[in-house]
Structures are given as structure tokens and as C-alpha cells.
Amino acid sequence: MTYTWVDGNELAGALGELFTVDVTVARGRCAGCGREGAVAEAHVFDRAPGLVARCPGCEAVLLRFVRGPGRAWLDLRGVTYLEFAVPDVG
Amino acid sequence: MGVITRGFSGRGRRDENLPPGQYLTKDFPVLSAGPTPRIDIDRWEFGITTETGMRHRWSWAELLALPSESVTVDVHCVTKWSKLGTTWQGVSVDTLLQDVESAGDFTLVHSYGGYTTNLPLEDLVDGRAWVAYRYDEEPIAAEHGGPARLLVPHLYFWKSAKWVREIQLLLEDEPGFWESAGYHNYGDPWREQRYWGD
Amino acid sequence: MRRLTWRVVTVAAVRDEAAAARTLVLDVPGWPGHLAGQHVDVRLTAEDGYTAQRSYSIASAPGSDRVELTVQLVDDGELSPYLVGSARPGDRFEIRGPVGGYFTWQPADPALVLLAAGGSGIVPLMSMIRARAAVRSQTPFRLVYSVREPGVAIYADELRRRVRDDRGLDVAYVYTRTAPEAWPHRPGRVSAARLGEAGWAAEFEPSCYVCGPTGFVEAVADLLVSAGHQAQRIKTERFGPSGG
Numbered sequence: 001m002t003y004t005w006v007d008g009n010e011l012a013g014a015l016g017e018l019f020t021v022d023v024t025v026a027r028g029r030c031a032g033c034g035r036e037g038a039v040a041e042a043h044v045f046d047r048a049p050g051l052v053a054r055c056p057g058c059e060a061v062l063l064r065f066v067r068g069p070g071r072a073w074l075d076l077r078g079v080t081y082l083e084f085a086v087p088d089v090g
Numbered sequence: 091m092g093v094i095t096r097g098f099s100g101r102g103r104r105d106e107n108l109p110p111g112q113y114l115t116k117d118f119p120v121l122s123a124g125p126t127p128r129i130d131i132d133r134w135e136f137g138i139t140t141e142t143g144m145r146h147r148w149s150w151a152e153l154l155a156l157p158s159e160s161v162t163v164d165v166h167c168v169t170k171w172s173k174l175g176t177t178w179q180g181v182s183v184d185t186l187l188q189d190v191e192s193a194g195d196f197t198l199v200h201s202y203g204g205y206t207t208n209l210p211l212e213d214l215v216d217g218r219a220w221v222a223y224r225y226d227e228e229p230i231a232a233e234h235g236g237p238a239r240l241l242v243p244h245l246y247f248w249k250s251a252k253w254v255r256e257i258q259l260l261l262e263d264e265p266g267f268w269e270s271a272g273y274h275n276y277g278d279p280w281r282e283q284r285y286w287g288d
Numbered sequence: 289m290r291r292l293t294w295r296v297v298t299v300a301a302v303r304d305e306a307a308a309a310r311t312l313v314l315d316v317p318g319w320p321g322h323l324a325g326q327h328v329d330v331r332l333t334a335e336d337g338y339t340a341q342r343s344y345s346i347a348s349a350p351g352s353d354r355v356e357l358t359v360q361l362v363d364d365g366e367l368s369p370y371l372v373g374s375a376r377p378g379d380r381f382e383i384r385g386p387v388g389g390y391f392t393w394q395p396a397d398p399a400l401v402l403l404a405a406g407g408s409g410i411v412p413l414m415s416m417i418r419a420r421a422a423v424r425s426q427t428p429f430r431l432v433y434s435v436r437e438p439g440v441a442i443y444a445d446e447l448r449r450r451v452r453d454d455r456g457l458d459v460a461y462v463y464t465r466t467a468p469e470a471w472p473h474r475p476g477r478v479s480a481a482r483l484g485e486a487g488w489a490a491e492f493e494p495s496c497y498v499c500g501p502t503g504f505v506e507a508v509a510d511l512l513v514s515a516g517h518q519a520q521r522i523k524t525e526r527f528g529p530s531g532g
Contacts, residue, residue, distance in 0.1 A: 004125065004502060006526045010343060012387030013329035016292035022389040040390030040523075045123055049168050049248055049268055052123045059125060061204075066272035068285035073272030092333040093296050095381040097374040100338030101366065113338055117364070170338075 005054070008042035014051055014065055018072060021084060029080040032060030039082070108172050109279035115171040120233045123267060127203040127232075127253050134237060136221060137256040140192040148186075150237065153221065156181045161220065163243035165250070166279040178241055180222030183214045183257070194259035198266060199240055202253040206266035208275070209242065209249055211259065218244055221254060246277040246284070294331060294382040299375050300354060307440040308361040309408065310372045311347060316355050316383070322346055324419035325392035325412045325497065325525075328357070328385030332367055340366040345411040345499075345525075346386060349418035355383075358442060360408040391497065391525045395425045399495040399521075402487045403431040404478070404508045406500025410442050412525060413499055417447075421454045430494075431459045432486045434478050434504060437466040460486035477504075480511050490516030499525040 008024055015023040024040040035057035042053040042062055050066035055078070062078040076082075102113025131150050138146045148156070160179045166172045198208050213219065222241040223230060230236030235252025242249045248268050269275050274283040282288065301313040324346075331341040348356035361372040393401060393416040403413040410433060420429060435441045447459050462482060467475045473482065488494040496517055498508045505526045512522050 006502075007391075007524055009327070009388045009391050009525055012327075012389070013292065013343065013384045016384070016387050018291065020291055022387075024387075025389045038390055040388070047119070048121045048123045049273060050123075050271060054124060061124075064267075064271040066268070066285070068272060071272075071285070073286075075271045092294060092331055092339065092382045093380050094335055095332045095370070096379050097376075098332045098334050098367075098370040098381070100332075100334045100336075100340055102338055104336050104338075113336075 005043040005045050008038070008040040008044050008053055010044045010046055011039065011042075011051060011053060011065070014067065014072075015074075017067075018074065023082070026082045026084045028062065028082045030055040030058065030060060030062060031078050031080045033058040034080075102171055105172075107174075109166055110282045111170060111284075112166055112172040112279065113170050115173055118173060118176075118234065119167070119169075119171055121167065121169065122233070122252070123205055124203050127201075129202050129237060129253065131237060136186075136238065136254065138186060138190050138259070139256060140190060140259045141194045141261050142192075144191070146186075146190055153181060153223070153238065156185055159220065161241075163241070165243055165247050168246040168248055168273065168277070168279075168284050177226055178220065178222040179224035179227075180220035180238070180241060182217060183219040183221065184217065186221065186257075187215065190259070192259040194261050196260040196263045198258045198260055198264050199249075199251045199254060200256040200258060201251045202255050204267075205251060205253070207249050207251050208264055208266045208269055209245070210263075210276075213242060213245065214257070218242065244278075246274075246279050248273065249277055292384050292387065294384050296380055297355075297383050299377050299379045301377055302375055305358060305442045306444060307407070307435075307442055308372060309358055309442050310361075310375070311356050311358045312371060312375055314355045314357065314383070316353070319353060319355060320386070322350055322355070322386035323389070323392040323394060324350060324416040326386040326388045326415075327412065328355070328383040328387065330357070330367060330371070331382040331384070332370060333382075342367045346415050347411050347418075349415060349422045351419075351422055358408070358411045358414070360442075391499075391523050393419065393495065393497065395420065395423045395427070397427070397495060399427075400488050400492050401427060401429045402494040402496045402512075403429065404483070404487070404496070404498040404500075404512075405431065405433045406504030406508075407435060408442065409498075409500025409504065409525070409527060411499075413497060414443055414446075416497070417450060417454075417457065420457070421450060426456055429457045430487050431457070432462060432478060432483060432508075433459060434462040434464060434500070436464050438463065438468045458486075462486075478508060478511070480515060483508065483511050484515060487512075490518075493518075493521060496522040497525075498522065500527060502526045 045052040064075040066073045223238045240251040240254040297314040303311040347358040359371040
């Protein structure tokens with residue numbers, strides 16, 4: 001069977017190098033079709049020169065991540081916003 | 091470099107004939123940024139569009155009727171695997187450009203499924219590129235880019251767009267899918283141009 | 289939470305499991321603890337600089353300094369031939385994690401739990417079962433475990449013991465190719481009926497966790513939705529047809 005995609009949970013390690021919060025539990029809105037869902041629900045193509053997360057509804061690219069030596073690129077064009085739960089302190 | 095693990099040897103092998111940083115592979119890894127497009131051969135077409143909007147189109151039958159070549163080339167993927175002596179059959183891009191008039195020096199290649207990659211026009215001509223439809227004497231499998239893919243072996247293999255649909259000639263360079271996400275705009279494996287700014 | 293980075297781990301022990309799988313017990317200095325269901329990324333580097341990385345679910349329950357991974361050998365895998373065939377105590381490699389806050393279960397969750405495992409998909413679900421036992425949770429858990437044939441279920445003995453001792457855990461096997469003698473069900477992929485009787489009905493509103501190869505996960509997720517479970521109560525973790 002051809003390798004297809006894995007769940008967005010797979011992004012957690014890569015994005016965890018950049019962010020101090022878990023981006024996979026954030027909710028995002030697809031800039032293509034408007035579908036809302038957790039980043040962990042995205043379809044992730046990880047057998048590629050980078051990580052590509054696609055919308056489970058319309059398969060449009062939500063984000064692209066490339067890790068190079070000493071640098072990383074994150075393209076979030078495909079997401080209108082990401083919503084994070086942030087505790088209120090004080 | 092990370093800690094070396096006793097007892098682990100990767101599948102690839104170093105070889106002095108390879109570009110820097112590459113490993114020789116025996117298999118043919120399948121990499122993809124998206125789902126494999128399933129293209130109906132009756133509706134498949136390949137096109138070259140100039141900067142003035144002039145469109146040249148070939149159906150599958152028309153492509154196969156063009157003079158083709160069998161070539162044996164080495165391919166190098168930016169993810170570090172290289173495969174030597176791969177055999178392909180396809181139509182030289184020179185042949186496809188024969189009746190095309192354009193002042194564009196740049197190209198943006200489009201694939202079924204939405205993938206794009208950019209190359210200077212001069213890297214597609216003079217026998218350096220093909221629209222290939224057979225690999226190892228068989229039709230190219232869908233997961234490897236069939237029915238037809240671009241083949242530009244002198245650059246990293248992400249430039250050899252799978253499921254090729256169109257070559258768009260442009261007056262200005264426009265970075266493609268990976269070039270606009272951190273990968274090098276040109277991608278010469280012999281100068282190890284993997285990432286933007288290398 | 290801090291930004292994650294690779295850290296060096298040492299293999300403390302290895303334990304062979306069924307189905308060409310092996311558990312690696314790792315010493316991880318400074319391990320911050322984890323939630324049941326999370327995974328780590330593992331990176332191996334060869335002497336010539338070749339590196340490869342894959343993700344593996346954590347098999348152990350939270351609460352220990354040592355982390356256990358259970359890895360199944362995959363034909364032509366990048367990492368599994370070393371991890372399953374060669375790794376021995378004293379070996380070192382790198383991991384990044386724990387990561388993945390979505391596919392997790394915590395004892396504070398009041399909902400009933402339905403677990404569906406295909407092959408090596410049992411690993412993160414076992415972490416949840418072990419976590420449940422570690423805190424003596426009374427949350428009812430039902431596991432549906434799909435395997436090809438008898439003898440290839442990973443953790444079979446431990447599951448048998450836990451069903452007997454942990455109270456509130458039920459395990460049902462689905463055999464897809466060959467069933468044991470006198471098995472009341474014909475071999476085949478998990479069916480709506482089987483999932484219905486071995487799992488929880490939708491009206492119980494369980495938290496559903498489905499893990500395994502893509503084909504299995506898709507089939508079970510579809511069955512759960514068709515049976516009335518709400519999509520947001522179903523969490524999936526696809527391994528892809530081959531883990532690595």
C-alpha cells in the first residue's frame with residue numbers, strides 16, 4: 001500500500017523545537033475552505049523534503065515546515081488563524 | 091552531529107562519485123508533498139504557456155508521437171539519497187520548445203495536484219531536461235510521478251516535478267513550492283545548494 | 289513548556305515481545321514525565337554521518353524515570369532493524385519529546401474509554417492502560433485489538449493479567465486472517481457488529497482512541513462515526529502502512 005499521510009500529531013516534535021506551547025492542540029481555520037479543527041487532525045505528509053500539513057477537508061496546504069542546519073522555516077499561509085488555549089494567571 | 095549509535099548503519103552508503111553530503115541508495119524512495127494525483131489519461135494534457143499567454147498543448151497521444159530519447163542519468167534528492175544510472179524515456183524539453191516564442195528567461199513548472207517548482211529556462215534546454223513517461227522500461231508508476239514527470243537530473247530532484255502539467259514561461263523568477271519554504275532557489279547538488287542562502 | 293531539543297538516551301534494558309517487536313527501556317536524564325499516548329521522535333546517527341529519524345509511541349505509564357518504547361520490526365525499515373535487532377544495553381541514541389498533546393488520556397477525564405488497536409497500534413493505548421492501573425483508576429476501558437493471527441498480539445500476557453486484576457478493563461480480539469480454534473467469529477476485519485458489542489455504544493459518549501496502520505484507522509473511525517459517535521470524541525493516530 002502506498003504511504004499516504006499521517007495524523008497532525010506527528011508535527012509535535014518538529015514544531016516543539018520552535019514553540020514553547022504545543023501547536024498540535026491549537027485549533028486552526030483553513031484559509032482554503034474555512035474548515036476549523038485541531039492541528040493534530042491535519043493530514044501530514046512527512047516523507048518529503050519538509051513536513052506538509054493539509055486540510056482534512058479540502059487537502060489545501062495548511063502549513064509547511066523545513067528544517068535546515070541551524071534554521072527552520074515555517075510557512076503558515078494556509079491557515080487564517082491558530083487559536084491557542086492560554087491560562088489567565090494573576 | 092548527533093551522538094553516534096553503535097550498531098546502526100544507515101541504508102545509504104557514501105561514495106566519492108556522489109555530490110557532497112549524498113548517500114547511495116539501491117531502492118527508489120517515494121517522497122511527496124501531497125496525495126498522489128490520479129489522472130485520467132484521456133483528459134491528461136501537457137502545456138507550455140508563454141509570458142504573453144500563448145498556450146501550446148499536447149494530449150497524451152500527441153506527446154507519445156513526438157521524437158523521444160532514452161537517457162541514463164544519476165538523480166540526487168535533497169534529502170540526501172542518490173540513485174545512479176537510472177534509465178528514463180521521454181521527450182526532450184528542447185523538442186517541446188521548438189515552436190514556442192518567448193522572451194522569458196524563467197519558468198515555473200506546475201504539476202497536477204498543485205505542486206510547483208521554478209527553474210531558469212536555460213536549465214531546461216540544450217539537452218538538460220525531459221518530460222519523461224517511462225522509467226526502467228516501464229510506464230512511470232503514479233507514486234513516482236506518472237503518467238509523466240519532468241526530469242532535470244543536474245539539479246536536486248525536487249526540481250524534477252512529478253505529475254507535470256505545464257511549464258509556464260515568465261519574465262521574472264517566481265519561487266515554487268519548496269523554494270518559497272526554505273529550499274534553495276536554484277538547487278545545484280554539486281555546490282550543495284540545499285537551503286535558501288546556501 | 290520549553291522548546292524541545294534532542295537529548296541523548298541510554299538503553300538500559302531490552303525485552304523481546306511478540307510479533308517481531310521489542311521493548312527498549314531507556315534511561316533519559318532529566319525526563320520531564322509524559323502523558324499516556326504521547327510519543328517521542330528517535331534519531332539515529334551512523335558513523336558516516338547518515339541520520340534517520342522516526343516517531344515511536346511511549347509504551348510505559350507516566351511516573352517513572354525510565355521510558356519504554358515498543359518498536360515493531362518493519363521490512364526495509366530505516367530504524368527498526370537496529371532498534372529491534374541490534375540495540376543492546378549501553379547503546380546511545382537521541383530522542384526528542386515527549387510530544388503530542390492531542391492523542392492523550394489523563395485519569396481526570398471522566399468519560400468511558402474505547403481503545404481500538406491495529407497491530408503495533410497497541411503501543412500508545414497500552415500506555416493508557418498502564419497509566420490507568422498506576423493510579424488505580426476505575427474508569428471503564430474497553431480495548432478492541434485487531435491482529436492477523438493468534439500469537440502475534442503484543443503484550444498478550446500482560447493484558448490477560450490486567451483484565452483479571454485491574455478491574456474495569458475489557459479486551460476483545462479481532463483476528464483478520466486466522467482465528468484460534470473454536471473462535472466464535474470468522475476471521476476478517478473488524479465489523480460494525482463486533483465493534484458495537486466489544487466497544488461502547490455511542491450513547492455512552494466514550495473518548496475513542498484509534499491507532500494503527502492507515503487502513504485500519506480509517507475503517508474503524510468510519511465505523512465509529514456510522515455508529516453515532518461524534519467525530520470530536522474520536523482521536524486517531526495513523527502510523528502509515530509501514531512505521532519504520
